[in-house]
Amino acid sequence: MSLLELHGVTRTVPLPDGTDLHILRGVNLDVEAGDHVSIVGRSGTGKSTLLNLIGMLDLPNAGTYMLDGVDTLALSESRRAALRGDKFGFVFQQFNIFPTRTALENVEVPLLYATDKRFWARHRLAADMLERVGLGDRLESYPAQMSGGEQQRIAIARCLVRKPKVILADEPTGALDPDTGQAVMGLLEEVAREQNSALIVITHDMKVAQRAGTVYTLSDGILHDVNMFDDDEARPVPASGSTPAMPGPGGTVPGGPERLAAPRETAPDKKAFRKEGEAR
Numbered sequence: 001m002s003l004l005e006l007h008g009v010t011r012t013v014p015l016p017d018g019t020d021l022h023i024l025r026g027v028n029l030d031v032e033a034g035d036h037v038s039i040v041g042r043s044g045t046g047k048s049t050l051l052n053l054i055g056m057l058d059l060p061n062a063g064t065y066m067l068d069g070v071d072t073l074a075l076s077e078s079r080r081a082a083l084r085g086d087k088f089g090f091v092f093q094q095f096n097i098f099p100t101r102t103a104l105e106n107v108e109v110p111l112l113y114a115t116d117k118r119f120w121a122r123h124r125l126a127a128d129m130l131e132r133v134g135l136g137d138r139l140e141s142y143p144a145q146m147s148g149g150e151q152q153r154i155a156i157a158r159c160l161v162r163k164p165k166v167i168l169a170d171e172p173t174g175a176l177d178p179d180t181g182q183a184v185m186g187l188l189e190e191v192a193r194e195q196n197s198a199l200i201v202i203t204h205d206m207k208v209a210q211r212a213g214t215v216y217t218l219s220d221g222i223l224h225d226v227n228m229f230d231d232d233e234a235r236p237v238p239a240s241g242s243t244p245a246m247p248g249p250g251g252t253v254p255g256g257p258e259r260l261a262a263p264r265e266t267a268p269d270k271k272a273f274r275k276e277g278e279a280r
Contacts, residue, residue: 004066026063035199039051043204051168095175108126133154149176
């Protein structure tokens, strides 16, 4: 059984002129524990909307969504919130950290809702995770005293500290220099492997996308699987049950990459984490 299964998921929002905007038109996605999935596409294609649906921050208009055998759409809002806190870790594009809390206090926040020994060990667990992302010497610093890249690393540490079963990352390297971005992805992948978590990443960076075992493009409200071939051509095919995308001029699929290389694992490099701090 898959860890999460979305079948026929749609999302439509009404516009002021009385018409409907169809963002997702029937998305199918199956993700197993330990899978690393990337979703790419042009701005405005619904990637963040899909991530919000997966993370139960929003609800679809139609379709089914099973998470670890549980029908999430049949749950009350309070049960969905409890399940979300137990199963998911989020890395948002805009960081979403508290400006009046130190780095350590920000990373402790998810552990305040723990009902086991992690609640009492939250200070040590948060400090250990900040050390892992290269911020061991910035525990008492406030976000305003830190660079954008350092703030993103706080957000990543906060996501990982509770060891979620599903890690959802929306442009996790968007505010980082290339070296630090690759090191951050290495850390996310390492932690996901350690705890057999699924890692789902939305990105515009093809180097980040290529690290995944499975790559999808989102276009016209449909998710398309990108197969890897020996000739290095990326040939999108629809996820099971979806409508295939038609190639545009030059043989490319709208919203999709022209080429993808084979994924490559890179171990996290702590020196890269510190690069930005040394340059300040």
